[in-house]
Amino acid sequence: MKKLLLKQGIKIREEDFGLLVFNPSTFLILQINRIGAQILELCDGKRSASNILALLNADNKEIEESIRSFVKIAATMDIIKEVDDE
Amino acid sequence: MNKLVTYLRAPLFVWWDITYQCNLHCKHCYSDSGSPAENELTTSEVKGILNQLAEMKVFYIYFLGGEPFLRRDFLEIAKYCQEINLSVMVNTNGWFIDYEMARKIKEAGIHHIRVSIDGATPETHDRIREVKGSFQKALQALEVLKQVEIPVIGISPTIMKENFSEASSIIDLAFQYKVSEIQLVQLCSTGRGRRIESISLNQLKQLQLAVAKKKDEYFGKLQVSATPGILKECLSCTIGQGNKPAMIGCLAGRGAVNISPEGLVMPCLLDRKLIGDFRRESFRKIWEDAPEIIKRRTVNGVCLDCQYQDICSRECPLEITSETIKKIREHYVKK
Numbered sequence: 409m410k411k412l413l414l415k416q417g418i419k420i421r422e423e424d425f426g427l428l429v430f431n432p433s434t435f436l437i438l439q440i441n442r443i444g445a446q447i448l449e450l451c452d453g454k455r456s457a458s459n460i461l462a463l464l465n466a467d468n469k470e471i472e473e474s475i476r477s478f479v480k481i482a483a484t485m486d487i488i489k490e491v492d493d494e
Numbered sequence: 495m496n497k498l499v500t501y502l503r504a505p506l507f508v509w510w511d512i513t514y515q516c517n518l519h520c521k522h523c524y525s526d527s528g529s530p531a532e533n534e535l536t537t538s539e540v541k542g543i544l545n546q547l548a549e550m551k552v553f554y555i556y557f558l559g560g561e562p563f564l565r566r567d568f569l570e571i572a573k574y575c576q577e578i579n580l581s582v583m584v585n586t587n588g589w590f591i592d593y594e595m596a597r598k599i600k601e602a603g604i605h606h607i608r609v610s611i612d613g614a615t616p617e618t619h620d621r622i623r624e625v626k627g628s629f630q631k632a633l634q635a636l637e638v639l640k641q642v643e644i645p646v647i648g649i650s651p652t653i654m655k656e657n658f659s660e661a662s663s664i665i666d667l668a669f670q671y672k673v674s675e676i677q678l679v680q681l682c683s684t685g686r687g688r689r690i691e692s693i694s695l696n697q698l699k700q701l702q703l704a705v706a707k708k709k710d711e712y713f714g715k716l717q718v719s720a721t722p723g724i725l726k727e728c729l730s731c732t733i734g735q736g737n738k739p740a741m742i743g744c745l746a747g748r749g750a751v752n753i754s755p756e757g758l759v760m761p762c763l764l765d766r767k768l769i770g771d772f773r774r775e776s777f778r779k780i781w782e783d784a785p786e787i788i789k790r791r792t793v794n795g796v797c798l799d800c801q802y803q804d805i806c807s808r809e810c811p812l813e814i815t816s817e818t819i820k821k822i823r824e825h826y827v828k829k
Contacts, residue, residue: 419579421551425500430553432581433645435606437506437553439741 410490412460412479413453418487420448429487436485443471444478451488498791500741500805502749504550504781507583509763510753512540512568513560518587519624520612522652524763526685527560534755537567539773541574543757546777554581558763560755563590569602576603585610585650587628588635596638606646608677609635613651614663622656636671648675652682653701653724655691661701665708669716676716678705680723682764698724743807747790751781761786 419430426441427448440448443464450460457479461472482488515530516523535543547555555575562568562584575582583606591599591609599607609632613619619629639647649668653661661678668676678701681692693701705725709718719725722744741749747761747769754760757772759780769787770780781787793803800806 419551419553419581421503421553423500423503428502428506428553430506430581432554432605435554435581435583435646 409456409458410492411453411456412451412488413491414448414451415487415489429482431486434486438482438485438487440478443475447475447478448482448488451482453491499743499748499793499803499807501791502741504547504552505751506552506745506749507554507556508547508552508751508753509556509558511559511755511763512557512562512571513565513755515564516559516561516587517564517589517625518561518628520610520652520686521622521624521656522612522654522681522687522690524682524685524687525558525560530560530564531755535757535772537570539757540567540571543753543772543777544571544575544578544580548578548580550778550781552580554583556583556585558585561587561589563595569598572599572602572604581605583646584608586635587623588632589628591635591638593638593641596635596642596644599639600642600644604644606648607639607644608648608650609639611649611651611664611667613657614660614667618657618660622654633671636673640672646675647673648677649673650677650679652679653693654681655693655697658693658697658701662704662708665705665712665716665718668718669712674717676718678718678720678724680721684764684766741805741807742802743805744790745807747784747787748807759784761790 415431417432419432421428421430426439427445429438429440429448430436431438446464447460450463455463457476460479461475464471464475479488483490511525513530513534514525514527516527519528544555557568557572563586565571572582572584582604584604585608588609611619611629611632612622613629616629619632620626636647636649649664649671651657651661651664657664665676681687681690683692702725705718705720712718745762746765750762751769752760752762753772758768759770759772759777760766761769767786769784770777790807797803797806797808
């Protein structure tokens, strides 16, 4: 299964509400809350989206949907990428 | 009791008019550029400011002017930004960008360049910019920037009465030249822009429709955007909390500031209120303590009843008082 990896060169800044993530390739900025920050931390190239869901105990449909949607947005904004299992 | 909206530890970016020197004489120039100011910041002063901004983790610097490439040390400044991990975006009229310069721009690590093009034809553009041949030079700049593969190349037309009817064609031109993005810019009523007629309310509505249509037409091929005076767009997204974003509203003095060639700090390109001076105080102090900035972060009045009071810094304070906006409000209220 494909693993998720934070792309190289992405700049991250901590704020009271969570994180600000800047992609210098596109100049787009993403605001994320604390759950988003946890997800990004887990995008280390060793875990898939399902692994991350399990680690965050996403047993609630709403949270699961929220996480999936975040992963999709981060991928669209070129902040994370899918890599092959090593 | 007054509360504060979401506080950012630093601006997301700064608009930096790096010089007032310019070879063109655009009718709408918000900074009234032409000759450089006598006391523009020196290279070492610029680097000192950049160090402060990098330390506070500002993401990028958007250099404007004047024409930034007329500063002899501009590439050195851009290179320095790269060294201290600040991304660079530049707005230029393109006049000085030949292949050799484009190569140097690439080497200096400038990642995003916007070339100002104010007409779909040489006649319109050169008339607005008051120099014959400037349209051709701008197009040539786009070509060589593409040749050296600058990652993000854009076009930025300022929309006014004189070129309003060409707005769609300028977007088509951007597509034809295969640039990554185009941002339509509202006329700033400062500098020489004060003397220019802005578009009417009806024209603004037509423009919004035209931009929306072009956004659809070029979806996935060309990023079409506009400044908030033309289109209100959500700049960010987030997760959880019912998808409530962390901050909305005017960025001036809250998510960004403007720096002048002399190191003066203002909330934005349009709002020229002085909030600090790099030659007298540190940026951290300006950002934390300047009364005008604190005022913009403070919730009061009718906003205290709003569910978004903690995240919203309200509309552009200039728009609130502008006649056009008053008319727009009246129009929508009647509907």
